[in-house]
Amino acid sequence: MSGYPVLLHTAIDAQDCRGLAEFYRELLGLHYRDGEDPPTDGSPDDADWLVLLDDGGNRVVTVQAKEETTPPTWPSEEVPMQMHMDFQVPTVEDLERHREHAEALGARVLYDRSKDEGEPLYVLADPAGHPFCLLVQ
The missing domain is CATH 3.30.720 (Signal recognition particle alu RNA binding heterodimer, srp9/1)
Incomplete structure (x- = not known):
């Protein structure tokens, strides 16, 4: 330990x-x-x-x-994000597959940087509005 x-x-x-x-x-x-x-x-x-x-x-x-929650408005700071999670995937093909899966489950794309050669990624919001990232590492 x-x-x-x-x-x-x-x-x-x-x-x-x-x-x-x-x-x-x-x-x-x-x-x-x-x-x-x-x-x-x-x-x-x-x-x-x-x-x-x-x-x-x-x-x-x-x-x-929680009865009282207000979804973050990222990228606006009107309601700031209190935390977010990053999930790595091995390839751009996996990135697209997992983005499509997330959207089918109710997520929405907030930011698309999937064409970035250095670190392709998407910022998505889960169904409660919490942003999370899918990125190629």
Whole structure:
């Protein structure tokens, strides 16, 4: 164990906790922590904190329900971005594939720098309005 704190996960606020968790689950190929899958018996989904794990069981993203949220207006500073996540992909072809997938899941493109030869990227907003980047590394 190091002498430094270790990042456990990134927590994101959203009015629709399950909806945003589903977006990141599908986008990143994650799964819910045991007991947090959506109800299948018709009961209401009252989730207010959901943890998404990778295949190794590591926490990656959590989504917390918040009634009052205002989506960032990036690139405008009217409502500043409080955080963002960067996701790397290996090729420009993968960049396009993952952008299309993100859009199909409800993301929208905020900035297109996909033709940049040094570091092609897209800035997208998730369904709750939080910006994130897809970039070739």
